[in-house]
Amino acid sequence: MNLEAFLDHMYHGQERLSRDEIHRGAVTADLPADQLAVIDGLPEGEYTQDEAAEALRQVPELLNPGDAGPAAGTARA
Numbered sequence: 001m002n003l004e005a006f007l008d009h010m011y012h013g014q015e016r017l018s019r020d021e022i023h024r025g026a027v028t029a030d031l032p033a034d035q036l037a038v039i040d041g042l043p044e045g046e047y048t049q050d051e052a053a054e055a056l057r058q059v060p061e062l063l064n065p066g067d068a069g070p071a072a073g074t075a076r077a
Contacts, residue, residue, distance in 0.1 A: 003035055003056055011049040018046050 001009075010017060010025045017025075019042045026039045041059035042052070 001029065001031065003031075003038065004053065006031060006035070007049055007053055007056075011052075016046045016048055017052070019044050022047070022052060 006026065006029060007022075009029070010022060022042065023039055026036055031039070038056055038059045042055055047055060
């Protein structure tokens with residue numbers, strides 16, 4: 001299951017979910033480790049489905065901010 005399909009499933013009948021609810025759902029759905037790592041990077045808060053999708057698209061950038069600089073790649077999960 002990809003993250004988009006996972007969010008479709010999680011938000012079925014729901015308007016907003018917290019980061020913790022999304023994370024618990026991901027663990028229950030037994031998502032692969034790489035997808036769980038992305039969800040782990042989701043900031044605390046409540047999200048609509050569109051907000052969650054956008055935030056999850058940004059997480060890899062936040063975890064791996066590029067190849068330049070001494071901190072590049074040090075925040076990997």
